[in-house]
Amino acid sequence: MSFPLLNDWLDNSPRRILALVCLASIGMLAFGQYLQHVVGLEPCPMCIVQRYALVLVALIAALTGASSRKSLNIGGTFLMLVASGFGAYVAARQSWLQWYPPEVSSCGRDFYGMIETFPLQRAIPMIFKGSGDCSKVDWLFLGGTIANWSFAVFSLIALLSVALIWRLSRHRTA
Numbered sequence: 043m044s045f046p047l048l049n050d051w052l053d054n055s056p057r058r059i060l061a062l063v064c065l066a067s068i069g070m071l072a073f074g075q076y077l078q079h080v081v082g083l084e085p086c087p088m089c090i091v092q093r094y095a096l097v098l099v100a101l102i103a104a105l106t107g108a109s110s111r112k113s114l115n116i117g118g119t120f121l122m123l124v125a126s127g128f129g130a131y132v133a134a135r136q137s138w139l140q141w142y143p144p145e146v147s148s149c150g151r152d153f154y155g156m157i158e159t160f161p162l163q164r165a166i167p168m169i170f171k172g173s174g175d176c177s178k179v180d181w182l183f184l185g186g187t188i189a190n191w192s193f194a195v196f197s198l199i200a201l202l203s204v205a206l207i208w209r210l211s212r213h214r215t216a
Contacts, residue, residue, distance in 0.1 A: 092132050136189035
């Protein structure tokens with residue numbers, strides 16, 4: 043099965059694809075900040091890890107898109123595949139926890155409980171790890187949770203990465 047329009051776009055516009063991936067990642071990060079600071083949702087530790095994966099994907103896409111060497115484009119796109127695969131794994135694990143919550147939640151701690159229980163030098167790093175419950179569903183869009191949508195976007199980025207690697211390596215040998 044052939045998709046001429048997609049193949050043409052992958053062949054002639056790898057920088058556009060990488061820019062689109064970078065902008066989509068930045069958009070997701072901005073939306074996460076909106077949900078946290080405006081809507082008031084507390085991110086859990088898995089949400090924070092997914093944000094780090096998005097930052098990695100955005101940085102790798104930007105740096106790879108800035109390169110004009112095909113070998114660096116292939117290597118950078120492979121790193122983007124690894125980062126998006128990791129993000130998809132974490133999002134899938136969080137989705138699993140939301141569908142089948144454990145009896146006792148062990149994903150996060152209460153913010154004030156951390157401050158009261160631990161000395162400040164131990165509490166501050168824990169705060170930046172997130173304090174929400176990873177199995178709790180706080181927000182839905184079209185029936186999907188934040189983790190479900192993150193999984194979909196990370197998976198799409200991974201598929202685009204595979205297609206881009208395949209097309210770049212095919213043209214490299216031709």
